[in-house]
Amino acid sequence: MSTVERCYWRGGARGLLGAVVATALAVAPAPAAAAAPGCEVEPGKPDMGGEPWAQQMLNMKEAHRLSTGRGVVVAVVDSGVDFKNPQLKGQGAGAVDLTGTGVADCAAHGTGVAGVIAAREMAKVPFVGVAPGARILSVKVAANERDNSDLLLAQGILRAVRQKARVINVSAQTAVDSKALRQAVEYAQKKDVVVVAAAGNVDPKNTGTAVPAYPAQYPGVLSVGAVDSTGKVTVFSDVATRVSVVAPGIGITSTWPGSGWSFGYEGTSFAAPFVAGTAALVRAAYPKMPAAEVVRRIEATADGNRGPGSGSGLVNPLQAVSAQVAVEQAGLEPRAVPIPRLPEEDDRPGKIALGVMGGALGAASVALAAGLTVPHGRRRRWAAGQPPR
Structure with a gap:
């Protein structure tokens, strides 16, 4: 067995495929x-x-x-x-x-x-x-x-x-x-x-x-x-x-x-x-x-x-x-959704902006709730409301 053949057998080629690989390399002229x-x-x-x-x-x-x-x-x-x-x-x-x-x-x-x-x-x-x-x-x-x-x-x-x-x-x-x-x-x-x-x-x-x-x-x-x-x-x-x-x-x-x-x-x-x-x-x-x-x-x-x-x-x-290529669940048929590949950007400013916006909306909600509930609480002298009947 030639050096080329031994290298390929050690590399894991098996059976007839190994022989084909070895033959292809061994007989190839320079x-x-x-x-x-x-x-x-x-x-x-x-x-x-x-x-x-x-x-x-x-x-x-x-x-x-x-x-x-x-x-x-x-x-x-x-x-x-x-x-x-x-x-x-x-x-x-x-x-x-x-x-x-x-x-x-x-x-x-x-x-x-x-x-x-x-x-x-x-x-x-x-x-x-x-x-x-x-x-x-x-x-x-x-x-x-x-x-x-x-x-x-x-x-x-x-x-x-x-x-x-x-x-x-x-x-x-x-x-x-x-x-x-x-x-x-x-x-x-x-x-x-x-x-x-x-x-x-x-x-x-x-x-x-x-x-x-x-x-x-x-x-x-x-x-x-x-x-x-x-x-x-x-x-x-x-x-x-x-x-x-x-x-x-x-x-x-x-x-x-x-x-x-x-x-x-x-x-x-x-x-x-x-x-x-x-x-x-x-x-x-x-x-x-x-x-x-x-x-x-x-x-x-x-x-x-x-x-x-x-x-x-x-x-x-x-x-x-x-394209972003997905696989449909029904029948596993491929489909292509064109999405341009853009350079990756730092999205932290966007996350911060969303956080600030969310905080502002939350504060507004609290203020609105307070505006509705405080007058009722004062009228009841902050006693618990009556359960529904």
């Missing part, structure tokens, strides 16, 4: 310093117009007044992340390669996902991530967009947990409900990690029946469908998968490898990071809140069901951070 030969990505767009529609729809600027996700590590289990992009410089919390092809993003997928989550603010750039204060841990499990192995996804999730991610974004799908992937997700949840996954894409031209996608289908995972700029669920968003919430997923602006941006990202792959970023906002605002409660809060504060495949509705970052 991160390469450079991209694999032939990894060339076209340059991104050098400039953009106004504020992207998605962040206008989600009112992210208002959410940032309350939380930026500061200090929260979000793992992007994807095709790698290029931290040389100016909006991702300084946002990295590490990079891991599980593919043997190097840590570089040759697919321009993971870099876009990371930008939606945590692109930092830049002067004269209207685009910003949902949680610009968060940091990104890149876990590369695919050399291209179609290379989705359930085993590598499982290994990527386990590695993210090991490296202390508090939110894991999986913008990938597989039709395989494997024991390794299921147990990796369960392990992350037991370690108090929020798992967010794309609900999956279907080809609208394909006449075949849509099938559930994993890991989005697993219980407790924030499964994310996609909507367009009108708020309607897109034709490619998989409605066969259980969906928690929806988010913008077509014509998405985000960071591109090297520098610049793309304005044409689309798919539930790019809807998921809006929700992962929202989870980072919540985890920063409420650092002691358990992962399961973060999931419930995001679902409870969404903007309402919009038909098949929309779950609880459009994710609402501002409400997710600011």
Whole structure:
């Protein structure tokens, strides 16, 4: 048994899950310093117009007044992340390669996902991530967009947990409900990690029946469908998968490898990071809140069901951070009561004022009672009154 395996067995991992954890760490190749030969990505767009529609729809600027996700590590289990992009410089919390092809993003997928989550603010750039204060841990499990192995996804999730991610974004799908992937997700949840996954894409031209996608289908995972700029669920968003919430997923602006941006990202792959970023906002605002409660809060504060495949509705970052979420006694259905989170203030002056007011009212009551009873007492020479008959 290797040193890595012994460490995990002593740490309490049991049975098959322990073996999966140990295997994921033992067989993972060391991160390469450079991209694999032939990894060339076209340059991104050098400039953009106004504020992207998605962040206008989600009112992210208002959410940032309350939380930026500061200090929260979000793992992007994807095709790698290029931290040389100016909006991702300084946002990295590490990079891991599980593919043997190097840590570089040759697919321009993971870099876009990371930008939606945590692109930092830049002067004269209207685009910003949902949680610009968060940091990104890149876990590369695919050399291209179609290379989705359930085993590598499982290994990527386990590695993210090991490296202390508090939110894991999986913008990938597989039709395989494997024991390794299921147990990796369960392990992350037991370690108090929020798992967010794309609900999956279907080809609208394909006449075949849509099938559930994993890991989005697993219980407790924030499964994310996609909507367009009108708020309607897109034709490619998989409605066969259980969906928690929806988010913008077509014509998405985000960071591109090297520098610049793309304005044409689309798919539930790019809807998921809006929700992962929202989870980072919540985890920063409420650092002691358990992962399961973060999931419930995001679902409870969404903007309402919009038909098949929309779950609880459009994710609402501002409400997710600011709302007081209660549980109805009847049926335990969640509801959201919007209450702005204001800075804590010293309420002693208010209590003193209330005390003075109460004292004044009490004195007035005594005076009024005296005004009514004293004359009667004098007439009776202060003898006790007669009992009622």
